[in-house]
Amino acid sequence: MGVRKDLRTAKRRGDLAARSPLTVIKDGDVVREVRAEPLVTPATTGSTADIPFANAAEAPDAVVMRRKSGATWQPVTAAAFAREVTEAAKGLIAAGLEPGGRVALMSRTRYEWCVLDFAIWAAGGQTVPIYATSSTDQIEWILRDSGALLLLAETAENAVTAEPALAALPHRPHVWQIDAPPGEKPATAQLAEIGREVADEEVTKRRTSLGPDSVATLCYTSGTTGKPKGCVLTHGNLHAEAANTVELLHPLFKEVTGQTASTLLFLPLAHILGRTIQIACLKARIEFGHCPSVKPDELRPELRSYRPTFIVGVPYLFEKIHDTGRETAEKMGRGASFERADRIAVRFGEAYLGKFLETGRGPGLGLYLAWGLYDLLVYRRIRKELGGRLHYAISGGSPLDRRLNLFFYAAGIVIYEGYGLTETTAAATIIPPLGPRPGTVGRPVPGTAVRIAEDGEVLLKGGIVFGSYWNNPAATDEVLSDGWFATGDLGRLDADGYLTIVGRKKDILITSGGKNISPAPLEDRLRSRPPVAQCMVVGDGRRYAAALVTLDPEAVTHWLSVRKRPSDTTFAELRDDPEMIADVQKAVDHANESVSVAESIRRFRIVAGEFTEENGLLTPSLKIKRRAVAAAYGDDIEALYAG
Numbered sequence: 322m323g324v325r326k327d328l329r330t331a332k333r334r335g336d337l338a339a340r341s342p343l344t345v346i347k348d349g350d351v352v353r354e355v356r357a358e359p360l361v362t363p364a365t366t367g368s369t370a371d372i373p374f375a376n377a378a379e380a381p382d383a384v385v386m387r388r389k390s391g392a393t394w395q396p397v398t399a400a401a402f403a404r405e406v407t408e409a410a411k412g413l414i415a416a417g418l419e420p421g422g423r424v425a426l427m428s429r430t431r432y433e434w435c436v437l438d439f440a441i442w443a444a445g446g447q448t449v450p451i452y453a454t455s456s457t458d459q460i461e462w463i464l465r466d467s468g469a470l471l472l473l474a475e476t477a478e479n480a481v482t483a484e485p486a487l488a489a490l491p492h493r494p495h496v497w498q499i500d501a502p503p504g505e506k507p508a509t510a511q512l513a514e515i516g517r518e519v520a521d522e523e524v525t526k527r528r529t530s531l532g533p534d535s536v537a538t539l540c541y542t543s544g545t546t547g548k549p550k551g552c553v554l555t556h557g558n559l560h561a562e563a564a565n566t567v568e569l570l571h572p573l574f575k576e577v578t579g580q581t582a583s584t585l586l587f588l589p590l591a592h593i594l595g596r597t598i599q600i601a602c603l604k605a606r607i608e609f610g611h612c613p614s615v616k617p618d619e620l621r622p623e624l625r626s627y628r629p630t631f632i633v634g635v636p637y638l639f640e641k642i643h644d645t646g647r648e649t650a651e652k653m654g655r656g657a658s659f660e661r662a663d664r665i666a667v668r669f670g671e672a673y674l675g676k677f678l679e680t681g682r683g684p685g686l687g688l689y690l691a692w693g694l695y696d697l698l699v700y701r702r703i704r705k706e707l708g709g710r711l712h713y714a715i716s717g718g719s720p721l722d723r724r725l726n727l728f729f730y731a732a733g734i735v736i737y738e739g740y741g742l743t744e745t746t747a748a749a750t751i752i753p754p755l756g757p758r759p760g761t762v763g764r765p766v767p768g769t770a771v772r773i774a775e776d777g778e779v780l781l782k783g784g785i786v787f788g789s790y791w792n793n794p795a796a797t798d799e800v801l802s803d804g805w806f807a808t809g810d811l812g813r814l815d816a817d818g819y820l821t822i823v824g825r826k827k828d829i830l831i832t833s834g835g836k837n838i839s840p841a842p843l844e845d846r847l848r849s850r851p852p853v854a855q856c857m858v859v860g861d862g863r864r865y866a867a868a869l870v871t872l873d874p875e876a877v878t879h880w881l882s883v884r885k886r887p888s889d890t891t892f893a894e895l896r897d898d899p900e901m902i903a904d905v906q907k908a909v910d911h912a913n914e915s916v917s918v919a920e921s922i923r924r925f926r927i928v929a930g931e932f933t934e935e936n937g938l939l940t941p942s943l944k945i946k947r948r949a950v951a952a953a954y955g956d957d958i959e960a961l962y963a964g
Contacts, residue, residue: 341569341753341767343818352773352814359768361564363784368531368556369563370442372603377403385603387610387627388432394610394627402436405509409440410527411519412512416471416495420445420527423467423539425494426591427451427460427483428475429613433499433509434590435599437473440512442556445527448538449551450591452941453479454934461486462548464494466792467539473508475499533557539791540593540743543940551791552743554593561784562746563601565767570737570754571605585627587612587620588634592942594717597747598633617641621706628708635718636845637943639725639736644851646703648879656883662695663728670727674757692731700732707734715739717748718942720822720842722849726759738762740822744806745769746785750820761819771820772805778826779812780805811839828947830861838866838920843912844945847922850908852876852901855932855939857950858922859958865923867961869954870905871931880904896927928957 346354376385381400388395418424424441426448428434441448449467451460453475460483464472472487472494474480480498487493497508506514537556541549571582584602586609588595602609612623617638624632650659668684669692675681684692704711714729714736726736739751740762750771752763765771769783786806789797800807811829812822824839831837840858847856847868854873860866872895881890884900895901905927913921932938938950951958 343764345814345816345818352816352818354770354772355765355814355818355820356770357765357767357818359561359565359784360568361561361767363768364533364557364560364564366532368442368528368533368535369537369559369600370439370528370531370556372600373399373403373406373439373443374528376603376606380606383606384608385606386432386435387608389610389623392626397432399606405436406439406443407521407524408513408516409436409509410443410524411516411521412514413440413444413446413471413516414519414523414527415515416512418444418446418471420530421447421536422471423447423449423469424471424473425449425451425464425467425469426473427453427455427479428473428499428590429453430586430588430590430595431475431499431611431613433475433507435603435611436509437499438590438596442531442537443524443528445530447536450538450540450596452589452591454941455482456937457482457485459549461489463541463551465490467551470494472496473499477502531556533560538596540591540596542743543942543944550793550796552593552787553789553791554746554787558746558785558787559597559600561768562597562748562766563604566597566748566751567601567605567607569751569767571607572754581608582631583608583610583627583629584631584633585610585612585624585629586633587615587623589615589941593743594633594741594747598715617645621645624708624711625706626708628710630710631713631715632707632711633715633717635943636716636721636725636849639714639716639721639729640849642703642706643725643728644876645706646699647851648876649702650699651879651883659699662699665691665695666700666728666731667724670731674727674730674759677757696732703729703732704734713737715751717741719944720762720845721759722846723760725849730757730759740810740820741766741785742808744787744800744808745781746787749781749783749785758817758819761815761821763820764818765820771814773812773814774807776826777811777813777823779808779810779820779822781808782806830858830866832860832866833862833864834919836919838916840866842915843868843920843922846915847908847912850911852880852904853908855945857932857945857947859951859961863962866920867958868909868922868925869928869950869957869961870908870925871928872901874931892929896929901927924961926957926961928954 341357341360344356376399383399384396385399385402386397388397424446426437438448449469451463474496499508501507533556535556536553537559538554539551541551586595586599590596610627614620647659650656669688672684676683711734716736717739721738729736737752739748741748748766749769750763750765772780774780782805809826810822811824811826812820814820824841828840829837843858844856847853852872854871856868856870858866858868909922909925934941938946
């Protein structure tokens, strides 16, 4: 198991809990508010920009990162990283970046992203992240709204996409390309070259002029319901998130594994979760590397190569790892064996968790023996796929299916679920060390308070909460009141301070019979079962809930192969195939297990195509754009309620 014997004690859990005591406020029997004391004193001086330079001064030879070079991961020392940051910062100053100026950074997750982000700060600027997959319209809006005067684009393709946006702006930002065009130097080399005449002292002067209240970044929301809003996050916000999260989790990661903690970052750094994890790792000198892709087939080789001790991902990743295990077993003619391994893992995880939390007796001898057998046959293969050293994972973005969480727990990987938004600088709650509770998103991050409003909305307060939306005071006033941020999510707190998210306030469907249905929990469970790729629950103003379902192309290929069907089987044939309908129905049944009969999905329709970011139906953080999906599949929705 991922948690070692010497730590499986009530005393140890109590020691860890005592480090960040909770205050629980009740209204009768209902928990209304939970507050967690900070583990780190709020910053009163300095900024995030100081981290590379503090590392270089205190431990110049410490390896803070590993950078992929060919097939190997080359070490990057604290001194070398600080030197590269300084060179890029001097180049930005030479290029005209003024203190407080904004620089747009459009790139996938890679080493240069990290260098340039810290260089912008060291030069006294503010970073405006743009997803590498953004459209021309999205780029134009963010550049226009933020007023960014410089753009750092990763590839020639990114530069081409941005060109019409640049042409439409009153002041055209200068563009540097991280991957150099033929015959040119990459952006970091160009910046180092033009910044040679800028004194190091100028960088030091600008960097040391920053404080906790200085704006660090404008992070734009995913824009599921309209134009993205720029969240103004300060260096104090970033410090509150990174410092408290590291102090909460890092001691456990080191003590339990007996290894030097390390991670591979693959979430987009334009997303606040990946970004704050990067900052936290640098602050704690936790070694990390970068991978530009979250696609499982491209990520798995990098995990096996880098061999991290923990990762930060989204439910989709863990779903795909689980599905790949099933598909591999089926190709070997051992599909039934994997299904038994899956059931044993869930039973064992549930029983073991009960023993660990002292709420049950734990697994019996027969269950232990079965677990031992499938650990040899299945679970160790899962660990090997993730590099072989992985003990922990952090999952965010959307709820992780409880059964899937228990599966990985039995496989020796503890998944810490968390919850947060761009407006809260990433995680506002997280499962605490040695306090797993699958199905919840944990307790408040130290220094944070969670309150449940009368209508069930989750409110958050603390050093992680942003101060405003850029150029949008009306939107700011809608969500901020007396320091409390109204998330728009619905949730509940238990007596131990754990938060459970039950849905999105604006997404609630009200049937013609007056039943309120939260689609998100149904969608999360439905999406966790192959062959489903994406789905959307509908039913507002209708007699019952129904669902649009898309098929995962990889799962379909595997499904056809196992059944020895032609690989060129058409979508129409698949949609009407009784076996395919039965398999999707199993996924629907799994989703319906989590709700009452009145809230259950009564009908579903397999629809053509996919919901993707490229076709405008998903946000970069993989959230459904409900209005866009409803417009694109209007006829299919009507068909669900015909007759």
